[in-house]
Amino acid sequence: QKEVEQNSGPLSVPEGAIASLNCTYSDRGSQSFFWYRQYSGKSPELIMFIYSNGDKEDGRFTAQLNKASQYVSLLIRDSQPSDSATYLCAGQTNDYKLSFGAGTTVTVRA
Amino acid sequence: GAGVSQSPSNKVTEKGKDVELRCDPISGHTALYWYRQRLGQGLEFLIYFQGNSAPDKSGLPSDRFSAERTGESVSTLTIQRTQQEDSAVYLCASSRLDGYGYTFGSGTRLTVV
Secondary structure (H helix, E strand, O other), X not given: OOOEEOXXXXXXXXXXXXXXXXXXXXXXXXXXXXXXXXXXXXXOEEEEEEOOOEEEEEOOEEEEXXXXXXXXXXXXXXXXXXXXXXXXXXXXXXXXXXXEOOOEEEEEEO | OOOOEEEOOEEEEOOOOOEEEEEXXXXXXOXXXXXXXXXXXXXXXXXXXXXXXXXXXXXXXXXXXXXXXXXXXXXXXXXXXXOHHHOEEEEEEEEOOOOXXXXXXXXXXXXXX
């Protein structure tokens, strides 16, 4: 079993809609979770991190963490064509190492 | 420097040749990581440095892969006797001691022909 699984996608949403991305993890020792955005041919860039149960909002992005269910999600509100990318979920397991999911590709239709 | 710098950006090599990939982390970042990303796939952990020691090199796929780091500075990933399955983008990242906010370099695209 992979440590981090992203179990949605590819995802296509119309402009202005909400894109919902999901991620589950197997290591209960994971403390912090990160969402990276990766445009085609580019390296990943950090967009959000979360370490407490509940919601964390940053602009149009909201990360949600439920440690009891071992579930992390990312909501993108008012999706824009520039949000079209692959989104990577990562859990910080031990010694600061991040374990990444395979990614969810999001396409926002204009 | 301002960001994580990797060189070369692209490398085409013949099967069986050795290659060296270089990573120059952000100044002050004590932790350095190497990942591999095959086409259309996720990030595969290779090795992690804290300073110049490597407490976790569990992701190195074979003994053809090795890496070293000079102090809290430059790291080199060496692949000996390259194989076609080594073709991938090799990404380096660095972070502060607390591990938050990995910053990735732009990667080295390795093609083995």
